Amino acid sequence: MTPKTLDTAELLEVWKVLENLTVSLDRLGLYQLRYGEAGAMHELHRHLSPELVRRIAHARRLTVDALTRDDPDMLERLEQLAEDEAAIGYWTGPT
Numbered sequence: 001m002t003p004k005t006l007d008t009a010e011l012l013e014v015w016k017v018l019e020n021l022t023v024s025l026d027r028l029g030l031y032q033l034r035y036g037e038a039g040a041m042h043e044l045h046r047h048l049s050p051e052l053v054r055r056i057a058h059a060r061r062l063t064v065d066a067l068t069r070d071d072p073d074m075l076e077r078l079e080q081l082a083e084d085e086a087a088i089g090y091w092t093g094p095t
Contacts, residue, residue: 010062010066013055013058013059013062014059014062014063016055017052017055017056017058017059018059020052020055021052021056024044024047024048024052025044028040028044031043031044064078
């Protein structure tokens with residue numbers, strides 16, 4: 001079965017979270033110039049916690065719900081994918 005797509009309101013919520021993350025991470029360089037490296041990390045951490053983290057979790061739930069709505073086997077596939085660090089591209093520290 002083809003998973004049901006997110007409705008417009010759900011897609012907008014996911015987009016807002018992704019846009020927030022994208023712009024915030026792009027601004028990290030500016031924060032670093034303004035506050036130094038330690039200050040930039042402090043400002044980024046302050047911005048990411050805890051409200052944005054809740055919004056990220058909510059956007060993830062919306063996405064998982066939409067993917068599994070019509071395909072219960074999708075949850076197992078998502079769990080397997082989450083275990084594949086290379087496929088997801090998890091950050092593992094400074095490179």
